[in-house]
Amino acid sequence: MPAERLSATPDRAPPLSLGETSLFFDFDGTLVDLAETPDAVVVEPALLTQLDALAARLPGRVAIISGRSIAQLDAMLGGHARLFAVAGSHGAERRTPDEGHVTPQAPQALERAAAELAAYAAANDLVFEAKSLGAALHYRTRPDREAEAVRFVEQVAETRKLTLQRGKMMVEVRSPGDKGAALTTLMAAPTMAGTTPLFFGDDVTDEDGFVAAAALGGDGVLIGAPRPTAATYRLGDVNALRDWIAAILET
Numbered sequence: 001m002p003a004e005r006l007s008a009t010p011d012r013a014p015p016l017s018l019g020e021t022s023l024f025f026d027f028d029g030t031l032v033d034l035a036e037t038p039d040a041v042v043v044e045p046a047l048l049t050q051l052d053a054l055a056a057r058l059p060g061r062v063a064i065i066s067g068r069s070i071a072q073l074d075a076m077l078g079g080h081a082r083l084f085a086v087a088g089s090h091g092a093e094r095r096t097p098d099e100g101h102v103t104p105q106a107p108q109a110l111e112r113a114a115a116e117l118a119a120y121a122a123a124n125d126l127v128f129e130a131k132s133l134g135a136a137l138h139y140r141t142r143p144d145r146e147a148e149a150v151r152f153v154e155q156v157a158e159t160r161k162l163t164l165q166r167g168k169m170m171v172e173v174r175s176p177g178d179k180g181a182a183l184t185t186l187m188a189a190p191t192m193a194g195t196t197p198l199f200f201g202d203d204v205t206d207e208d209g210f211v212a213a214a215a216l217g218g219d220g221v222l223i224g225a226p227r228p229t230a231a232t233y234r235l236g237d238v239n240a241l242r243d244w245i246a247a248i249l250e251t
């Protein structure tokens with residue numbers, strides 16, 4: 001399945017030499033379809049098979065960079081998550097074979113902020129998500145509550161001096177960090193250094209990853225409908241990415 005350049009250049013797949021490329025994947029909305037709530041996401045066995053095959057085919061050159069915490073990714077992917085590098089919490093933490101789990105201390109203010117968001121969610125029929133280095137309010141089930149929920153979390157972020165993160169039908173307070181810095185750090189590993197990064201992502205938090213991939217001579221690949229983005233290619237949805245992975249595994 002070819003990817004599509006967002007500029008005026010004709011559509012074509014990202015140039016790819018498997019032996020010289022490192023692959024970085026966002027999780028929600030990229031490797032798995034979005035669901036009503038964070039816990040309702042389905043990880044198909046076929047995806048795990050593909051990830052295992054990629055890890056074998058590109059040893060040390062596959063990573064997941066997610067807004068979820070590494071603990072959440074482990075819960076979703078089980079032992080498969082140990083086959084590649086992972087960066088979680090929007091890049092604030094990472095786990096690599098060389099370094100192990102590198103994570104900052106959670107900000108002191110996070111506990112109080114999380115309690116405030118949890119109480120707000122309970123009172124407003126929203127979904128609260130607790131994360132190692134963040135806390136999120138989800139309004140996918142109550143889109144009518146978006147404006148008020150966002151205002152509330154903005155205030156909490158400002159009062160508690162935490163980073164504000166917008167996402168798809170969610171708003172979060174979290175530790176600092178970004179996916180671009182995570183990609184750049186992971187790319188310094190001996191197995192990835194000197195290779196060309198491709199970063200696949202769908203959300204605003206992935207834009208930093210697209211920029212970092214381009215800075216290292218690679219590309220961002222937007223998953224989803226066209227929108228202003230730093231990505232230079234696009235695939236229409238999760239299925240298109242899964243087809244692309246299947247195609248490169250066949251080469």
Ligand SMILES: O=P(O)(O)OC[C@H]1O[C@H](O[C@H]2O[C@H](CO)[C@@H](O)[C@H](O)[C@H]2O)[C@H](O)[C@@H](O)[C@@H]1O
Binds near residue numbers: 169
């Ligand atoms: O960077 P990602 O791996 O894409 O993670 C971003 C956020 O993904 C999750 O929320 C999103 O997916 C949910 C399940 O499909 C959906 O219900 C929600 O509306 C989306 O925003 C996750 O729950 C967050 O913690 C991640 O930050």
